[in-house]
Amino acid sequence: MIAVTGATGHLGRLVIDQLLRKVPATQVVAVVRSPDKARDLAERGVQVRQGDYEKPATLDAAFQGIDSLLLISSNEVGKRLRQHEAAIAAAKKAGVQHITYTSLLHADTSGLSLAPEHLATEKALRASGIPFTLLRNGWYLENYTENLGSALQHGVLLGAAKEGRIAAAARADFAAAAVAVLTTPGQEGKVYELAGDSPFTMAELAAEVSRQSGKPVAYNDLPQDQYEETLRGFGLPGPVAQMLASADAGIARGELDDRSGELRRLIGRATTPLAQAVSVGLKGA
Ligand SMILES: NC(=O)c1ccc[n+]([C@@H]2O[C@H](COP(=O)([O-])OP(=O)(O)OC[C@H]3O[C@@H](n4cnc5c(N)ncnc54)[C@H](OP(=O)(O)O)[C@@H]3O)[C@@H](O)[C@H]2O)c1
Known part of the structure; x- marks a missing residue:
């Protein structure tokens, strides 16, 4: 089972769309803050579960039975590290086997004010012991x-x-990269500069x-x-x-x-x- 957080966001919706071209809807779980916003996803056969980064108990329930989790970074800048840590802790409790996280391009050297939250999330992932893949997305x-x-x-x-x-x-390119990672074995420990x-x-x-x-x-x-x-x-x-x-x-x-060309190689176009x-x-x- 593959779960996608932020599934009602711009990137999350594109990921779900592209994922459904590769795996049956019965293997896809959309983790959303507001299930009301995800009725269309439920109609397509995707399991919709409520998961709010601010409410850890909802994450514990949402991640039950999930093998592979795409943790789409929250848009609540400043609160994100705590929120992402809550998601990682819930994934650990639920026995999630692999987490793919949408980080920031060159998060380890970037001077952008957005970088520290992403880098700290990457560190929390490493510390969790859960196998992970980093999608360091550019703009x-x-x-x-x-x-x-x-x-x-x-x-x-x-x-x-x-x-x-x-x-x-384009967001659709980054979504394609996420889907490639979620559906291709051997991604553990990889860091993609996209x-x-x-x-x-x-x-x-x-x-x-x-x-x-x-x-x-x-x-x-x-x-x-x-x-x-x-x-x-x-x-x-x-x-x-x-x-x-x-x-x-x-x-x-x-x-x-x-200029690494990693996104082009990962999505094959x-x-x-x-x-x-x-x-x-x-x-x-
Ligand atoms: N690379 C870039 O240029 C760029 C630009 C903007 C953002 N980003 C980052 O990439 C992420 C995805 O981009 P996007 O365009 O899809 O952003 P988006 O449309 O704003 O989506 C963000 C998602 O995060 C969810 N979210 C926010 N707070 C949450 C919470 N407390 N619990 C659970 N879910 C929560 C939102 O839920 P709702 O649907 O309920 O609102 C939404 O689905 C952003 O969140 C941000 O971290 C990157």
């Missing part, structure tokens, strides 16, 4: 292409990434948006503190603005770039090109 292309409306409206993309390259890939085939700069992203939309869009690079302040001015909560500006500073240092993601994003803008 999603969708981070850049799902909200192009305001860039088109104002003719500008803002950031603090300088000329740093971003080896982003990133897109064609790293791009923010200026190149702006140029691609201009090319496809026919509207001029420029990249305006700001100092990190000014970018953080601008994001707060747009109404983003302080910690989110800080995290995004810190991530851009990391991009400027090359920390979200990667090229990763989604930027132009394709921009095209999809522009349709929704």
Whole structure:
């Protein structure tokens, strides 16, 4: 039995979709915070179980009889280490044989403010004694292409990434990597640095948006503190603005770039090109 946490999230849903092409629904368990949001998954024959990282007893029950667990990292930044530790402890109690965890690209050397929670989770996994596999995911292309409306409206993309390259890939590519690991034996102890085939700069992203939309869009690079302040001015909560500006500073240092080709090899195909993601994003803008 394979269980996927965060199964009602963006990545989790893509994982379940792709998993169902490879294994029978009777072998798939969707672990979700709100079963109400997972009715469609139940209709497809997937077992839906409630599992809230904040309620360890629900995790104990959700992981019963599970052989292989995909622990999709929580989106509650700042609370995640405790939440992930709760999930790992429940998996240990339930006798889970293997955990695959969605970590961060180069989590062991990254200066991003997101890195310490991921690295500490990796350490908790190692300490648990449960065989594990790390999917160190790079940035999603969708981070850049799902909200192009305001860039088109104002003719500008803002950031603090300088000329740093971003080896982003689509969520569907990272989902395919997770499914490959979940369905291929011999993954114990492997650490995958997962990133897109064609790293791009923010200026190149702006140029691609201009090319496809026919509207001029420029990249305006700001100092990190000014970018953080601008994001707060747009109404983003302080910690989110800080995290995004810190991530851009990391991009400027090359920390979200990667040329290993591990994602391409793991999924057996090229990763989604930027132009394709921009095209999809522009349709929704
Ligand atoms: N690589 C990147 O660029 C990038 C970008 C954003 C996030 N991430 C990380 O990758 C993860 C997956 O990405 P995503 O796009 O699928 O994010 P997402 O759509 O926000 O999904 C996060 C999932 O975590 C679940 N969750 C949050 N708190 C929980 C709790 N207390 N108990 C149980 N489940 C909980 C959410 O449940 P609900 O469905 O009930 O809300 C949701 O299913 C994120 O959570 C984050 O750690 C990576």
